[in-house]
Amino acid sequence: MTAKEVEKKEFQTETQKVLDLMINSIYTNQEIFLRELIANASDAIDKVKFQSLTDVDLLEGDSDFEIWLDIDEENNVFTIKDNGIGMTYDEVIESIGTIAQSGSQKFLHQLQQKQAQEDDALDLIGQFGVGFYSAFMVADKVTLSTKAPREDTAIKWESTGDGTYTIEEVAKDKRGTTIKLHLRDEFVGDEAEIDLTKRQTIEQLVKKHSNYVEYPIKMKFYEDDEDGNVTEEIKTLNSMKPLWVKNKGDIKEEEYNEFYQEAFNDWTEPLEVIHNKVEGLVKYAALLFIPQQAPSNIFSEDFDQGLRLYSKNNFVMDNCSKLLPDYLRFVRGLVDSPDFNLNLSRQVLQDDKQLKVISKTLEKRVLKRLKKILTNDRDKYRKFWSEFGQLIKSGANMTFGQKQDKLVELMIFPSSDCDSEMTTLNEYVNRMKEDQDVIYYVTGEDKMAVENMPQMELLQEKGLEVLYFFDEIDEFVINNLREYDDIEFKSVLRGDLDLDDAEDDVAADQDEVEELLTAIEDNLEGKVSDVRLSRRLKSSAVCLVSGDAGLSMSMEKVLEKMNQNMGQAQRILEINPNHELFNKLEQIYNTEGNSEQLAQYSELLYSLASLMEGFTPDDPVALSDQITELMVKAN
Numbered sequence: 001m002t003a004k005e006v007e008k009k010e011f012q013t014e015t016q017k018v019l020d021l022m023i024n025s026i027y028t029n030q031e032i033f034l035r036e037l038i039a040n041a042s043d044a045i046d047k048v049k050f051q052s053l054t055d056v057d058l059l060e061g062d063s064d065f066e067i068w069l070d071i072d073e074e075n076n077v078f079t080i081k082d083n084g085i086g087m088t089y090d091e092v093i094e095s096i097g098t099i100a101q102s103g104s105q106k107f108l109h110q111l112q113q114k115q116a117q118e119d120d121a122l123d124l125i126g127q128f129g130v131g132f133y134s135a136f137m138v139a140d141k142v143t144l145s146t147k148a149p150r151e152d153t154a155i156k157w158e159s160t161g162d163g164t165y166t167i168e169e170v171a172k173d174k175r176g177t178t179i180k181l182h183l184r185d186e187f188v189g190d191e192a193e194i195d196l197t198k199r200q201t202i203e204q205l206v207k208k209h210s211n212y213v214e215y216p217i218k219m220k221f222y223e224d225d226e227d228g229n230v231t232e233e234i235k236t237l238n239s240m241k242p243l244w245v246k247n248k249g250d251i252k253e254e255e256y257n258e259f260y261q262e263a264f265n266d267w268t269e270p271l272e273v274i275h276n277k278v279e280g281l282v283k284y285a286a287l288l289f290i291p292q293q294a295p296s297n298i299f300s301e302d303f304d305q306g307l308r309l310y311s312k313n314n315f316v317m318d319n320c321s322k323l324l325p326d327y328l329r330f331v332r333g334l335v336d337s338p339d340f341n342l343n344l345s346r347q348v349l350q351d352d353k354q355l356k357v358i359s360k361t362l363e364k365r366v367l368k369r370l371k372k373i374l375t376n377d378r379d380k381y382r383k384f385w386s387e388f389g390q391l392i393k394s395g396a397n398m399t400f401g402q403k404q405d406k407l408v409e410l411m412i413f414p415s416s417d418c419d420s421e422m423t424t425l426n427e428y429v430n431r432m433k434e435d436q437d438v439i440y441y442v443t444g445e446d447k448m449a450v451e452n453m454p455q456m457e458l459l460q461e462k463g464l465e466v467l468y469f470f471d472e473i474d475e476f477v478i479n480n481l482r483e484y485d486d487i488e489f490k491s492v493l494r495g496d497l498d499l500d501d502a503e504d505d506v507a508a509d510q511d512e513v514e515e516l517l518t519a520i521e522d523n524l525e526g527k528v529s530d531v532r533l534s535r536r537l538k539s540s541a542v543c544l545v546s547g548d549a550g551l552s553m554s555m556e557k558v559l560e561k562m563n564q565n566m567g568q569a570q571r572i573l574e575i576n577p578n579h580e581l582f583n584k585l586e587q588i589y590n591t592e593g594n595s596e597q598l599a600q601y602s603e604l605l606y607s608l609a610s611l612m613e614g615f616t617p618d619d620p621v622a623l624s625d626q627i628t629e630l631m632v633k634a635n
């Protein structure tokens with residue numbers, strides 16, 4: 001075969017269009033050129049490796065698969081070299097000179113349809129890989145030389161991206177491809193946004209985009225010592241350990257832990273690892289971690305939630321929030337699918353069907369694993385719950401149907417029967433007394449606060465289990481659910497408790513003291529909607545409860561904190577008819593009627609009951625004056 005002379009050829013019109021876009025329309029994210037070229041090099045090595053399985057001579061003794069990077073600082077040339085499959089003359093023309101590749105063709109098709117403006121062009125480049133051509137984003141001349149195995153000669157291809165390229169046969173002894181990028185001025189020197197002539201820059205870019213490429217990516221580093229001697233060090237820039245592609249059985253726990261800590265910058269080991277490889281219509285590997293501790297900003301807007309995306313070990317995107325629902329934002333990890341486009345843009349992600357399928361399965365898997373921990377390892381689950389329980393609850397609050405049911409099964413609460421152990425709703429229901437027909441709950445600050453609440457006295461006496469809600473969101477979730485397993489939730493702090501035996505005594509008393517209660521209610525007009533004798537108090541004198549429906553007082557407090565004014569909860573003042581103070585009130589009323597003193601007592605009772613509910617008095621000075629006056633009067 002006679003060597004082919006230098007030939008000047010024209011790019012296909014379509015190819016030139018893509019090139020023009022690369023050169024003239026893209027001003028951001030140009031660094032991805034390196035990932036594209038490394039991905040091509042890695043693919044080329046994959047190919048030769050695969051073919052050598054049945055034809056080992058193909059390798060011609062060169063089986064140390066490597067990708068080499070180099071910088072010629074004097075001439076501003078960046079080089080990437082691989083010992084992959086290389087290309088023949090025809091292959092170069094076909095692959096590099098024409099737009100034969102599927103990604104690029106789709107890209108052009110869209111481009112023509114859209115009559116792309118500059119912005120559209122950027123979007124489109126984001127959607128379709130345009131691999132090799134991305135070199136022209138950073139270079140004004142690209143020289144490629146390549147040799148396929150068993151070919152006598154190599155091919156040199158060169159272009160400045162201006163409509164033509166040259167191609168010729170040259171000498172090259174080794175198999176593989178070398179690409180030289182003559183860097184554009186804006187990528188050279190200290191002033192440059194990214195200085196591609198700096199080895200550290202290249203090292204960082206490799207770590208960011210190509211850390212898990214299977215083959216070593218090597219580069220020489222030079223150091224001058226004091227005497228002017230230069231030492232040379234060869235560094236492998238990538239870590240090459242894409243743990244997720246290995247089989248689960250081959251991975252030790254320490255390997256997972258190490259990987260997590262390094263990849264996600266956490267000094268603690270993960271609480272749980274979820275590793276799946278799925279080979280089906282949608283093909284992907286997912287490696288997810290539940291951290292031990294919630295980051296301090298997990299609830300703030302600046303929290304970077306989402307998983308990392310890879311495509312065949314190549315980094316595509318960080319913090320892809322589309323892969324998991326918001327309430328699972330604590331999950332760290334990555335998903336690698338060969339079907340993800342390397343240049344997937346966030347906009348395209350919005351309606352990527354495949355991504356939706358993956359995201360659904362991932363959510364299911366995380367919930368399934370949590371259920372398993374809940375059932376088999378309550379200690380571990382409690383640790384998880386104390387960090388992330390609120391998020392699961394928020395999920396239950398925002399979802400419906402089956403998904404909500406699943407999340408509800410994952411909720412645990414402290415209760416009067418098992419405060420430190422915490423109970424699931426299912427366990428609570430299984431422990432319910434025979435004649436108990438509601439699930440009791442109480443909202444409050446903490447265990448001590450709720451256990452000292454006057455409203456709890458009767459339930460404590462009757463030995464009825466009460467769920468403790470210490471999280472602000474709890475009551476909202478329950479309000480939303482209304483019932484569990486067809487059993488209604490009932491707040492200890494709301495309406496009537498309907499505990500039968502107490503009812504009769506009170507009903508009898510109620511008639512006798514009707515007038516007194518009306519007088520107190522008149523005195524508290526605008527503050528309470530009702531004053532009544534209590535069926536729940538045992539030793540305390542008074543308490544406030546909310547009406548059966550609408551806002552509760554604790555919800556009112558939460559909403560106020562969030563600056564969402566939804567009005568006031570209905571307040572009902574309950575007075576304990578068996579308390580000495582009640583006799584005193586009766587005495588006053590019987591002798592003086594609705595006197596100044598009864599008015600003062602009514603105010604005081606209301607203030608004290610409000611204080612117990614955690615509300616600050618409207619006028620603390622007046623309250624203190626009232627109390628001191630009473631103390632002075634007392635003998």
Ligand SMILES: Nc1ncnc2c1ncn2[C@@H]1O[C@H](COP(=O)(O)OP(=O)(O)OP(=O)(O)O)[C@@H](O)[C@H]1O
Pocket residue numbers: 036040041044082084085086087095096101103104128129130131132133177
């Ligand atoms: N280093 C290389 N070694 C061998 N062949 C290569 C190399 N780089 C590119 N090629 C060939 O050129 C073709 C075009 O590459 P390009 O990066 O433009 O697209 P692609 O890699 O096929 O697609 P995409 O970038 O969308 O994944 C490749 O399919 C491959 O055949």
